[in-house]
Amino acid sequence: MRNIRKAVHAGYCWGVERAIDMVIQTTETHKEVPVRTLGPIIHNPQVVQSLAEKGASTIDSLDEMPAGGTVIIRTHGVAPETYQQAESKKLTVVDATCPLVTLVQNRAKQLVNEGYHLVIFGNAKHPEVIGTIGHAGGHATVVEKPEDARTVKLANKKVGVVVQTTQETERLSEFLSYLAPRCKELKVFNTICNPTIERQDAARDLAREVQVMIVVGGKNSSNTRHLATVCKQEGAITYHIEEPMEVEPGWLVGAQEIGVTAGASTPGWLMDHVIARIHELEQQQPLTASL
Ligand code: SF4
Known part of the structure; x- marks a missing residue:
C-alpha cells in the first residue's frame, strides 16, 4: 500500500481566498451592473469559470469594459495608469490586490524616491512585476535569472532591490551573491511573501x-x-x-x-x-x- x-x-493562500471572496461579494452587491475581473482572478480555469457563472467574467483590457461597470483588480495588482484609465471611463473599481503585493509596490516607490537604482528580481512579463514597474514610475530594471546580476547594467552603484512575491528564496540568495560585489550600497527588501x-x-x-x-x-x-x-x-x-x-x-x-x-x-x-x-x-x- x-x-x-x-x-x-x-x-x-489567504491573498487568493480574500480575492475570491471579494469577487463573490461584488457579484452579489453589484447585481445591477456588469462586473468583470481584469485578467483571470487566479490561474485556475475551473474557478474562473465558476466565478463567470456567478456574474464576474474576465476581460483582458479595460477597453472591453462595458460602460458603468465594476472592474475587479486581481491579486497581482496593476500600474497606477490602470486606475486612472478606470476613473476616466467612470468605472467602479474593486481592488483585490494582495496587501503583500501592495507592499512590494510601495517599497519599489520608496527606493526610487531615495535615489536607488531599482532592480526587481522577478519575471518581466508577470503582471505583478509589470504593475510594480508602473508604481516605480517606470524607473526599474528587471532581472529574471540570478546569474544575470553579474552583467545587468547599473546606472549607479547605489542599488535597491525588491523581489516578486512568488520567487524562490534560494534563487534570491544566488542573485544577491552576484549583485552585492558590484554595488557600493545595496538595500534589499525581501518581498517574497510568507x-x-x-x-x-x-x-x-x-x-x-x-x-x-x-x-x-x-x-x-x-x-x-x-x-x-x-x-x-x-x-x-x-x-x-x-x-x-x-x-x-x-x-x-x-x-x-x-x-x-x-x-x-x-x-x-x-x-x-x-x-x-x-x-x-x-x-x-x-x-x-x-x-
Ligand atoms: S502575494 Fe503571496 S499571499 Fe498574496 S496572493 Fe500572492 S502568493 Fe498569495
Whole structure:
C-alpha cells in the first residue's frame, strides 16, 4: 500500500481566498451592473469559470469594459495608469490586490524616491512585476535569472532591490551573491511573501522523504512552477499537473511514498481529486516493481 502525503502548507493562500471572496461579494452587491475581473482572478480555469457563472467574467483590457461597470483588480495588482484609465471611463473599481503585493509596490516607490537604482528580481512579463514597474514610475530594471546580476547594467552603484512575491528564496540568495560585489550600497527588501515561503519549505521537506512529487496548479502560475523546481532540487521525481486525469499509471510504479502539493492559486478540492485519482490508479496497480 502506497503512502500518499499532502504537504503541510499547500493550495490557496489567504491573498487568493480574500480575492475570491471579494469577487463573490461584488457579484452579489453589484447585481445591477456588469462586473468583470481584469485578467483571470487566479490561474485556475475551473474557478474562473465558476466565478463567470456567478456574474464576474474576465476581460483582458479595460477597453472591453462595458460602460458603468465594476472592474475587479486581481491579486497581482496593476500600474497606477490602470486606475486612472478606470476613473476616466467612470468605472467602479474593486481592488483585490494582495496587501503583500501592495507592499512590494510601495517599497519599489520608496527606493526610487531615495535615489536607488531599482532592480526587481522577478519575471518581466508577470503582471505583478509589470504593475510594480508602473508604481516605480517606470524607473526599474528587471532581472529574471540570478546569474544575470553579474552583467545587468547599473546606472549607479547605489542599488535597491525588491523581489516578486512568488520567487524562490534560494534563487534570491544566488542573485544577491552576484549583485552585492558590484554595488557600493545595496538595500534589499525581501518581498517574497510568507505563504510562498511556507509552501516552498513544506514542499522541500516532503520532497526529501518521498520518491515522487506531484505538484498541482496552473502551468502559467509562477508560484506553482517554483514549487516544482524546489521538489526537483530535492531529488524527487516531480510532475507538474493541472488536472487529476493527467496522473499517469506509470508514475506510480515502484513509488512507495508519493507527495502532493499545490500552488497558492489551486483550490483544496482539486488537490483532493488528484489524491483520489492516485488511489484509483493504485487499486489498478498495486505496489510491485521498483523504481
Ligand atoms: S502568493 Fe503571496 S502575494 Fe500572492 S496572493 Fe498569495 S499571499 Fe498574496
